[in-house]
Amino acid sequence: IAPWIPVVGLEIHAQISSNSKLFSGSQVQFAAPPNSLVSFFDASLPGTLPVLNRRCVEAAVMTGLALNCSINKKSLFDRKHYFYADLPAGYQITQQRVPIAVNGSLSYSLCIDNKMSQMVTKTVRIKQIQLEQDSGKSLHDDTRCQTLVDLNRAGVGLMEVVMEPDMCCGEEAAAAVRELQLILQALGSSQAVMAEGQLRVDANVSVHHPGEPYGVRTEVKNINSIRFLAKAVDYEIQRQIEELENGGTILNETRAFDSKLGCTVPMRDKEGKQDYRFMPEPNLPPLILYDTKSLPANMNHQQVINIDWIHERLPDLPSVKREKLVEQYGILPEHSFTLLNEDGLAEFFESVVKQTQMKPKKVIGWILNDLLSYLKQHSLTVKESPVSSFLLADLLNLLEKKEISSTAAKQVLVELWKGEGKTPLEIVKEQKLELLHDQKELEQICQAVIDGQENEVIMMVLG
Amino acid sequence: AALTDGLRSQVSAALKEGRVTPTELCQRCLALIKSTKFLNAYITVAEETALKQAEESEERYKRGQPLGILDGIPIAVKDNFNTAGIETTCASNMLKGYISPYNATVVQKLLDHGAVLLGKTNLDEFAMGSGSTDGVFGPVRNPWSYSKQYKEKSVPKSLSEDEESDWVITGGSSGGSAAAVSSFTCFAALGSDTGGSTRNPAAHCGVVGLKPTYGLISRHGLIPLVNSMDVPGILTRCVDDAAVLLGSLAGHDPKDSTTIQDDFTPFELPNLTDVSKLSIGIPKEYDAPGLSSEILALWSKAADLFKNAGAKVVEVSLPHTRYSIVCYHVLCTAEVASNMARFDGLEYGHRSDVKDSTESMYAATRREGFNDVVRGRILSGNYFLLKQNYEKYFVKAQKVRRLIANDFVKVFRSGVDVLLTPTTLSDAAPYTEFIQEDNRTRSAQDDILTQAANMAGLPAINVPTALSERGLPVGLQFIGRSFQEKQLLTVAKWFEKQVKFPVIQLEEVKRHDSGVFQHQKSASFS
Numbered sequence: 001i002a003p004w005i006p007v008v009g010l011e012i013h014a015q016i017s018s019n020s021k022l023f024s025g026s027q028v029q030f031a032a033p034p035n036s037l038v039s040f041f042d043a044s045l046p047g048t049l050p051v052l053n054r055r056c057v058e059a060a061v062m063t064g065l066a067l068n069c070s071i072n073k074k075s076l077f078d079r080k081h082y083f084y085a086d087l088p089a090g091y092q093i094t095q096q097r098v099p100i101a102v103n104g105s106l107s108y109s110l111c112i113d114n115k116m117s118q119m120v121t122k123t124v125r126i127k128q129i130q131l132e133q134d135s136g137k138s139l140h141d142d143t144r145c146q147t148l149v150d151l152n153r154a155g156v157g158l159m160e161v162v163m164e165p166d167m168c169c170g171e172e173a174a175a176a177v178r179e180l181q182l183i184l185q186a187l188g189s190s191q192a193v194m195a196e197g198q199l200r201v202d203a204n205v206s207v208h209h210p211g212e213p214y215g216v217r218t219e220v221k222n223i224n225s226i227r228f229l230a231k232a233v234d235y236e237i238q239r240q241i242e243e244l245e246n247g248g249t250i251l252n253e254t255r256a257f258d259s260k261l262g263c264t265v266p267m268r269d270k271e272g273k274q275d276y277r278f279m280p281e282p283n284l285p286p287l288i289l290y291d292t293k294s295l296p297a298n299m300n301h302q303q304v305i306n307i308d309w310i311h312e313r314l315p316d317l318p319s320v321k322r323e324k325l326v327e328q329y330g331i332l333p334e335h336s337f338t339l340l341n342e343d344g345l346a347e348f349f350e351s352v353v354k355q356t357q358m359k360p361k362k363v364i365g366w367i368l369n370d371l372l373s374y375l376k377q378h379s380l381t382v383k384e385s386p387v388s389s390f391l392l393a394d395l396l397n398l399l400e401k402k403e404i405s406s407t408a409a410k411q412v413l414v415e416l417w418k419g420e421g422k423t424p425l426e427i428v429k430e431q432k433l434e435l436l437h438d439q440k441e442l443e444q445i446c447q448a449v450i451d452g453q454e455n456e457v458i459m460m461v462l463g
Numbered sequence: 464a465a466l467t468d469g470l471r472s473q474v475s476a477a478l479k480e481g482r483v484t485p486t487e488l489c490q491r492c493l494a495l496i497k498s499t500k501f502l503n504a505y506i507t508v509a510e511e512t513a514l515k516q517a518e519e520s521e522e523r524y525k526r527g528q529p530l531g532i533l534d535g536i537p538i539a540v541k542d543n544f545n546t547a548g549i550e551t552t553c554a555s556n557m558l559k560g561y562i563s564p565y566n567a568t569v570v571q572k573l574l575d576h577g578a579v580l581l582g583k584t585n586l587d588e589f590a591m592g593s594g595s596t597d598g599v600f601g602p603v604r605n606p607w608s609y610s611k612q613y614k615e616k617s618v619p620k621s622l623s624e625d626e627e628s629d630w631v632i633t634g635g636s637s638g639g640s641a642a643a644v645s646s647f648t649c650f651a652a653l654g655s656d657t658g659g660s661t662r663n664p665a666a667h668c669g670v671v672g673l674k675p676t677y678g679l680i681s682r683h684g685l686i687p688l689v690n691s692m693d694v695p696g697i698l699t700r701c702v703d704d705a706a707v708l709l710g711s712l713a714g715h716d717p718k719d720s721t722t723i724q725d726d727f728t729p730f731e732l733p734n735l736t737d738v739s740k741l742s743i744g745i746p747k748e749y750d751a752p753g754l755s756s757e758i759l760a761l762w763s764k765a766a767d768l769f770k771n772a773g774a775k776v777v778e779v780s781l782p783h784t785r786y787s788i789v790c791y792h793v794l795c796t797a798e799v800a801s802n803m804a805r806f807d808g809l810e811y812g813h814r815s816d817v818k819d820s821t822e823s824m825y826a827a828t829r830r831e832g833f834n835d836v837v838r839g840r841i842l843s844g845n846y847f848l849l850k851q852n853y854e855k856y857f858v859k860a861q862k863v864r865r866l867i868a869n870d871f872v873k874v875f876r877s878g879v880d881v882l883l884t885p886t887t888l889s890d891a892a893p894y895t896e897f898i899q900e901d902n903r904t905r906s907a908q909d910d911i912l913t914q915a916a917n918m919a920g921l922p923a924i925n926v927p928t929a930l931s932e933r934g935l936p937v938g939l940q941f942i943g944r945s946f947q948e949k950q951l952l953t954v955a956k957w958f959e960k961q962v963k964f965p966v967i968q969l970e971e972v973k974r975h976d977s978g979v980f981q982h983q984k985s986a987s988f989s
Contacts, residue, residue, distance in 0.1 A: 040565060044805040046558070046686040047545045047567060049719050079801055081848075085821055090804025147821060149809065277848035279801055279857070282690035284720055303724075 009165030014190040015198040022157035023050035034150040044088035056157035059189035064101030077281040086136035099130035108179040127162040170230030222256040232257035329360035344382035355393030386419030395424040408433040485535030489517035504642035508582040534577030542583035545684040554598025557832030567684020584639030593909035595638020603638035606646040611968035616934035631891040634667035636660040641668040654696035659913025661696025665925040666886035669936030677920035681716030739773035744879035748784035755889040781870040793860035800844025868919040882942040890935040927964040
């Protein structure tokens with residue numbers, strides 16, 4: 001049987017981290033009382049007009065630059081029409097013709113095996129980034145035959161990031177999204193927390209034989225975590241392969257991932273393909289961005305965005321942070337990935353390093369093996385750790401000064417997890433874990449043990 | 464003060480000097496509204512709030528601190544502008560009973576200048592039409608139907624014929640506003656202009672109708688028909704009053720991203736005496752099919768008037784004029800289809816009782832809420848916006864629009880200051896005749912002379928010129944350069960002075976205003 005090549009592309013919607021919405025002044029806030037953050041414009045009251053939020057544009061420019069995109073100095077807004085209860089105007093304002101950023105790339109890393117010992121770097125092309133409005137939320141109450149509509153989210157700014165189908169499996173898709181998440185969080189352009197709906201991923205999946213054209217693709221939605229993304233993609237690839245090998249065909253359809261069953265199911269068909277009747281948004285002039293060269297002299301700086309100015313002020317991206325960690329502390333690249341992968345862990349590590357004489361190369365083991373595994377076991381975040389960097393540094397100092405053995409240190413750590421407020425030194429004293437360095441004292445103890453175990457000693461001497 | 468007095472020249476002084484009070488003006492207008500109810504010009508009369516506003520204005524005048532010329536002046540607003548706390552219906556079932564929670568920017572500006580908001584005027588449903596006959600509250604009647612001038616010229620009726628059926632339309636879609644100004648129930652009114660909806664009824668009702676340059680006045684709060692062409696329109700009894708209104712309304716609005724950023728300085732109109740430096744363009748394509756010989760002659764006389772006064776009068780060509788109607792209909796219906804998508808019965812407005820599903824609720828709501836005209840345009844617009852049609856129709860129409868706009872650019876670049884054209888093809892038709900043809904046909908016919916200015920975004924103004932043989936008003940249109948309202952209005956004012964358009968002689972008005980007929984001017988320009 002000829003091999004199958006799976007092809008995976010992603011459409012990612014990242015909610016922009018801003019105080020107010022993309023085209024109106026109402027607040028952006030998660031889990032507020034229903035319909036409490038809705039302006040007249042958000043509710044589509046007749047006669048209201050969109051006014052572009054500067055911060056959202058800056059967020060998109062930052063993200064575009066971080067993803068190596070070309071920023072379009074002129075981009076346009078369009079209306080995408082469809083009827084749905086959570087879309088008050090009957091259309092979404094988006095950027096279909098000319099988006100704000102195009103032709104970028106994202107590098108991400110994967111472990112070859114499960115042990116994090118060998119990493120390989122891959123790249124996925126970014127087709128474009130566009131600004132668009134989020135929709136509200138509708139909840140279907142089937143028992144009472146009603147739909148409840150909450151417009152708090154309607155009009156919140158989104159960046160849609162389109163990743164070309166350069167990925168081949170769930171693991172790659174997950175790694176790419178994880179890296180994007182870290183980048184967005186480093187920039188502050190989106191908090192990108194999937195659980196809060198700030199990052200939504202739709203996967204486009206198809207399979208084909210080498211040398212043949214791409215197969216029909218399906219779109220997979222309703223993916224609520226990075227873990228589920230990998231599962232959903234892999235399931236869909238498998239499903240398509242099985243279907244085709246059994247002589248079936250793949251429909252160009254939208255499927256939803258059912259996390260309980262671990263499979264994809266066709267979504268309710270919305271009367272075949274939709275024609276969105278795209279039309280330019282007449283109430284918004286073209287969005288013009290400048291760089292230092294093209295910036296007119298007498299412009300009001302409140303009214304313009306300078307791409308170069310934003311570029312100069314970009315914070316360190318995760319890839320740069322990792323390099324710096326490796327260089328500065330002599331840790332392995334795989335270690336830097338884990339450090340950045342866990343929210344707050346890199347800061348914790350650096351904080352410990354500052355407070356201890358132990359070499360970073362040794363500290364990292366305590367961070368990644370002991371601290372992290374304990375946190376994982378108890379489903380705690382770094383912020384929630386009962387052991388602070390101060391306490392851990394304190395403990396490691398005892399070890400470094402050879403006042404305790406590493407076995408003893410582990411024992412102390414167990415005690416520290418209880419979070420009872422004791423210092424490492426106190427625990428060491430309590431449990432008598434001090435290392436003895438006095439030769440004479442050691443001989444005395446050994447002699448005392450031997451003396452107390454006469455029978456065992458005789459047995460041992462006799463063989 | 465008389466109801467015919469100009470705001471800046473007479474009314475303002477009268478108010479300041481206490482010869483008349485805002486309350487008196489307001490009460491007079493309210494009484495006149497009641498006695499001219501048969502015109503059906505108003506949908507909502509906000510009597511209580513108007514009297515309160517008049518009272519507050521009076522306090523300011525007493526303290527010697529009026530907010531300006533508009534302080535205490537009764538005005539009316541077309542019912543497609545949002546007015547906080549006052550019903551805003553767009554003459555549609557879809558918005559019957561809809562109380563707007565905010566004021567349109569232009570409404571707020573008028574209120575901030577102390578104007579007294581008398582009420583909301585009638586229109587074609589959602590401003591779609593050229594007769595003000597297709598709204599759910601019924602048609603608006605042209606006040607001139609009841610004027611001495613019209614009755615004198617009418618064929619004498621036999622006793623069996625109902626005088627009621629003889630009335631003529633106001634034109635549209637801002638017919639209510641035009642009728643309100645024409646019948647003296649207010650000093651000025653706001654209309655809207657997308658294809659001629661302010662200038663057309665202004666011409667038929669014998670009042671000044673100004674369409675400002677697109678981007679000069681905020682559209683925030685104006686319920687849109689075609690976002691890329693709509694402008695708030697100004698209806699007044701003289702050109703000078705239009706300049707006063709413009710002064711209080713124009714300027715950048717952060718809430719409307721299509722308004723220009725430049726500062727706007729209100730201006731007073733000079734009394735032009737020397738027109739020798741002026742170049743008037745006469746576009747030959749505006750001798751359009753269906754143009755009445757009467758209006759053609761009037762237009763010619765007007766051109767001669769300028770020539771004889773020493774102005775340079777040249778024939779010019781706007782070659783793409785004949786494509787503008789078709790182009791307008793594609794772009795208009797497309798934007799209408801889009802703008803009307805928000806009326807789904809969920810958040811506001813009419814909601815059908817049908818609730819089997821969201822889709823069926825939408826469909827029923829929209830069928831019940833919109834009239835045939837609106838639904839027809841939505842269907843056409845959606846057709847043009849389909850993926851397979853978009854290039855052929857919408858994009859093509861945008862390209863033609865560019866050509867139409869360029870026609871004007873070329874002509875103005877060649878040294879012409881202002882264009883002179885007819886505003887309408889004929890005087891106002893009787894209602895019974897007008898409704899023989901459907902809305903689409905009528906709009907296509909009537910918009911021909913006005914809507915190219917909307918395509919190009921240019922300022923244009925109707926100046927009442929003379930009475931027709933039937934004793935009804937005929938106006939002529941001036942089209943100016945982008946943002947050159949001062950020049951446009953200066954020329955219009957000069958012309959207005961020359962033609963001395965007669966004052967309407969209405970029984971009802973005579974009873975309420977003693978001053979009117981002392982200023983009677985004879986028709987010198989027919």
